[in-house]
Amino acid sequence: MGMAAKTSSRGGAAPPPMDDLEFARWVRLLETRTGVTVPPERKPFLVSGLRRRMRETGHTDYARYYEELLDGARGAVEWAALVDHLTVHETHFFRHPPSLDLIRKEWLPLWEQGVAADQPVHALSVGCATGEEAYTLAMLLDRELTERGGFRRYGVTATDVSQAALSVARAALYPLPRLEEIPLAYRAEAIEPVGDDQFRIVERLRKRVGFACVNLLHATRAPLRQLDLIYCQNVLIYFARERRGELLDGLARLLRPNGLLVLGPGEVTGWSHPQLTRFGGRQTLAFLRQSKETQA
Ligand SMILES: C[S@@+](CC[C@H](N)C(=O)[O-])C[C@H]1O[C@@H](n2cnc3c(N)ncnc32)[C@H](O)[C@@H]1O
Known part of the structure; x- marks a missing residue:
């Protein structure tokens, strides 16, 4: 490629501007490996993430870094670090209240009618970012199941492609201003202050949530089966439209009868x-897997 290295403001060599051909192959690499697609207008995002990682590792040449x-x-280890810089991790507690109300008020009561009193609820958060x-799902299930007598157990599996985001999620430590996102009614039982400027999710809830690095493209190969609730928001929007249906077919296969897929x-x-029907009103996008009786 013959690109000359420039000197960055931090004193090290900085990669040069990226031409369209070079951009196209980085887009292809990211899409092949994660499904995430980067349209031309998002080029600055991709380039700045890539440059950040290249500066960290002392690379100045896109082509050489690509080959590595x-x-x-070795390449796989470096890819695991780079992917964090090329993906968007914006997230919030209680991000979409109508979806949470749907789970609480409509789905859970229906689901409970069809299962034994001691059957646990197993939920999956897909593309969970920093947790x-x-x-949020743990707080909601914990409270709802306690109010219903507290006999039923629950577990949340949370997956993402970014190891760095998952490390933050496992630590469960957040800056104090983020507390505003958690409704008052949940706070006392869900969080504990840490110093003057942070809070942590309490151990009782942390113990119910397990994090794993799983690429959504390979989710059906992971040991995830018989799920009652799959929550997948703000992830598929980064994927090419023609790929979304195929991924949803895969997620649908992981659901138990009466399980809910929330997008x-x-x-x-x-x-x-064929086995899922729309569930809930227009403020939400969710699909219910038919019960065994309906399927028969
Ligand atoms: C914008 S965040 C959404 C976080 C959360 N679901 C929410 O709605 O607040 C998107 C997340 O999807 C993850 N992601 C992107 N591609 C993925 C893939 N192929 N497999 C798993 N996670 C992926 C990113 O790493 C990022 O953490």
Whole structure:
């Protein structure tokens, strides 16, 4: 490629501007490995993430760095670090209240009618980023199941492709201003202050949430089966439209009868599945897997 290195403001060499051909192959690499697609208008995001990582590792040449990423185990380790810089991790506690109300008020009462009193609820948060969504589900299930007598156990599995985001999620430690996102009614039982400027999710809830690095493209190969609730919001929007249906078919296979798949409103259009029916009103986008009786 013959790109000359420039000197960055921090004194080290900085990668030069990226031409369109070079951009196209980084887009292809990211899409092949994660499903995330980067349209031309998002080029600055990709380039700045890539440059940040290249500066950290002392690389100044896109082509050489690209070759190294393809180089066996070493490349795989470096890819695991880079992918965090190329993906968006914005997230919040209680991000989409209508979806949470749907789970609490409509789905859980229906689901309970069809299962034994001691059957646990197993939820999955797909693309959980730094954990806020997974802990939100834990807070919600913990409270709802306690109010219903407290006999039923629950567990939340939370997955993401970014190891760095998952480390933050496992630590469950958040800056104090983020507390505003958690409704008052949940705070006393869900969090504990840490110093003057942080809070942590309490151990009782942390113990119910397990984090794993799983690529959504390979989710059906992971040991995830018989799920009651799959929560997948603000992830598929980064994927090419033509790929979303195929991924949803895969997630649908992981659901138990009467299990619920919750997406973000507007994230998918025109998708349907022979064993799933639309569930809930227009403020939400959710699909219920038919019960055993209906399937028979
Ligand atoms: C914008 S965040 C959404 C977080 C959370 N679901 C929410 O709605 O608040 C998108 C997350 O999807 C993850 N992601 C992107 N591609 C993925 C893939 N192929 N497999 C698993 N996670 C992926 C990113 O790492 C990022 O943490």
